[in-house]
Amino acid sequence: MKKLFSTVVLLACTMLQVVGAEVINVVTENTQLVMRVKDDGRLYQTYLGERLASVVDLSSLDMPRTNVTSSVFHGNEVYPVLGTEDFYDAPFEIRHADGNSVSVLKYSGHSQRAIAGGTETIVTLKDEVYPVTVVLHYLAYEHENVICQYAEISHQEKGRVYIARYGSSMLYFEASEYYLTQFAADWAKEMVMSSQQLQFGKKIIDTRLGSRAADFAQPFFEVGIGGPVSEDHGTVLMGTLGWTGNFRFTFEIDHDNELRVISGINPDASTYLLPRGEVFRTPEFIFTLSQNGVGEGSRNFQRWALNHSLYKAGDDRMTLLNNWENTHFDFDEPKLATLFGEAKNLGVDLFLLDDGWFGNKYPRSNDRAGLGDWQATREKLPNGVPYMVKTANEKGVEFGIWIEPEMVNPKSELAEQHPDWILRQPNRETYYFRHQLVLDLSNPKVQDHVFGVVDNLMTENPRLKFMKWDCNSPITNIYSHYEGEHQGNLYVDYVRGLYKVLDRVQQKYPDLYIMMCSGGGARCDFQALRYFTEFWCSDNTDPVERLFIQWGFSQFMPAKAMCSHVTNWNRRASVKFRVDVCFPYKLGFDIDLKSLSKQDLEYCQMAIREYNRLKPLIYAPDLYRLVSPYEGNHCVMQRVSNDRSHSLVYAYDIHPRFSEQILPTRLKGLDADGLYRVKEILLPSGRKSSLACDGKTYSGDYLMKIGLKVLTGSDMSSRIIELEKE
DSSP: OHHHHHHHHHHHHHHHHHHTSOEEEEEOSSEEEEEEEOTTSOEEEEEEEEOOOTTSOGGGSOOOOOOTTSSSOOOOBSSOBTTSSOOSOOSEEEEOTTSOOOOOEEEEEEEEEEETTEEEEEEEEEESSSOEEEEEEEEEETTTTEEEEEEEEEEOOSSOOEEEEEEEEEEEEEOSOEEEEEEEOOTTOOOEEEEEEOOSEEEEEEOOOTTSTTSSEEEEEEEEESSOOOSSSBEEEEEEEEOSSOEEEEEEEOTTSEEEEEEEEOOTTOOEEOOTTOOEEOOEEEEEEESBHHHHHHHHHHHHIIIIISTTTTSOOOOEEESHHHHTTOOOHHHHHHHHHHHHHHTOSEEEEOSOOBOSSSOOSSTTSOTTOOSBOTTTOTTHHHHHHHHHHHHTOEEEEEEOTTEEOSSSHHHHHOGGGBOOOSSSOOOOBTTBEEBOTTSHHHHHHHHHHHHHHHHHOTTOOEEEEOOOOOOOSOOOTTTTTOGGGHHHHHHHHHHHHHHHHHHHOTTOEEEEOBTTBSOOOTTGGGTOSEEEOOSOOOHHHHHHHHHHHTTTSOGGGEEEEEOSSSTTSOHHHHHHHHTTSEEEEOSOGGGSOHHHHHHHHHHHHHHHHHHHHHTOSEEEEEEOGGGSSEEEEEEEOTTSSEEEEEEEEOSOOTTOOOOOBOOOSSOTTSEEEEEEEOOOTTOOOOOTTTTOEEEHHHHHHTOBOOOOSSTTEEEEEEEEEO
16 A cells, blocks of 8 residues: 555656756644745745645646845745845855855756655756755655755855855745744753743744854754644644754744744754865754644654665564773773673673773773773783673673763863864864863874774774763864864864764664763764664763653664663662663663662663563653653653553653542553553562553553543652553
8 A cells, every 4th residue: 555655656756857946845744734835936835734635626726925126035944044035044155255244046947756765856956047056855655754854055156155045945924923933952861841922033943063063952842833733633743853063943933923944954054165076965853743643753764764875674683781880980891891791790781981981091980081992901901802692692781882072171181193184273262061172083194083982992803782972072172183273174174074973883783772962962973873773862861851752762762772770870760760760662781780679670670581571662752641740740652562552651750749639540652442461560579569450451542531540659669560452
């Protein structure tokens, strides 16, 4: 049926192209974007919304008003250029070789082709006066109802041409009101959700941090079209940018109350010198337009990520024990060998050795030295990393290791040998963030060095299974010796250099699993996740705080990509509560196991066995957020299998009020006619379920209309409930 749908779409689009070539149709199962060429030869958006019936004559859709003789100009040009007749913000700005700063882009042609899971529409726009071309790409994934848009910009001018803005997408909406949900952040405070009504003028969400780009503003947004964002109701635009660097989202409401959304790389300090014949490809703007609230939008995103984006999405994920919270920098071979045995006893797949294993002239005993010198510290690891890998394997666990290859401490051999590889002002006092600086990944020699960090470790240790790739500093003292007079290229070329390294790593070591980390969740974009198998959501592992952080990331990210580790943050919370908060995601442990009671250790071991049993369901894309931690003292989420035969309910009591009324929680996504047996799982040894419905059978209709009392009045308590269809 899916193939038939794609074939019909392609045939319909081909017919449009043959008949007149003035209407361009981008469709998924539920969403439709229609563009049309006007008499002036320019391309305009005429519709973006719920998919139209096939009988609708697309050529009859109202064109935007473009009366340039009026004192007010109004047009929905798909890719307008700053300086033309549209008086609002634009996604594209150029300075030609002769100094002229205007281009008028006119439709030149379009084509469509089938891609895995959908259709790609390619639209070519050209300037008739200057040899400038912009090619717009729309990748429409039918079943997931996700559209990815990017632009390719090139020219054939003689002389220097600069592009000062290079957006990936510009979309228009017409409604009575608009409500934006954004995601702010800081270290240990990732994905803080807040909402506001958009009014006339601009609202900008952006970042200028370069490498650790999403530290303060995370690259996601939701816009309620016509009303506030809701979990289950209303039209919602959900968008993100696939770019591991500076980004900008501009939301502008014009004089007619129309909303314009521009998404792309942040152009600040990034006026880019574009050589003749070179193609500047913008990152993908990825969006879904849900007619049934952010819950449906989340499921669209998660299904798309698992089907088309996340690296090794079809592969398993390894549970692990990390040593950081246990040892920090204080470890040696005997201590690590003991931890290998503890990891095996716990039941995890892998041991991860964190920061502190490298450097000899400047040993890594704290965060002030050693970064850049990726040789095992002889005092700590006299037999090197190969011995650690061998010992871990003999204990029955895989071995992983922490690296931060983009960074350098001034106190390092690398800094002494290659000062020109470091991003640093040549004539000013240097500012240090976390006692470190950033290497210049725009420089091919630095790219070779960073690739070499991975390559040398893998060559020496072919059985190495996992790496944690950290990035703890933003770009400060911004200046590149390599870029020279073209400093405006640096922010863009840095990220492109990173991707070149990751391409090489992936091609040579396709079986290597890599966690993306950036002092927590300061890197969390879908382009990076084409290289990384997972990402670290936050250094904050307090289970209460994690409920909020993980609630935010779940709006867009699949569980399989979200690392969540059990630690000793918030010792007031029971080990059960801490484990249960991590259980719905990519589970790990970063805790001194010797500090656990026998009962708590047994609970962790049992939880890992249950986790392994339930992985297919835990990683399924259909997530239903039932009770928000933002709206009270509880949090409830539900995963449902694709065939609706199996479900998990995660229920958390945070800090309930005294004698608070506890109401039933209505479930979602089940088969109304099916019968489901309810069972509380992950119970500590010897404890029976206090759930009144435990062991009973209910219809899906009952569960979705009446619900279950899964919450309690107890402080920091949790329940995980399994539903199986009979």
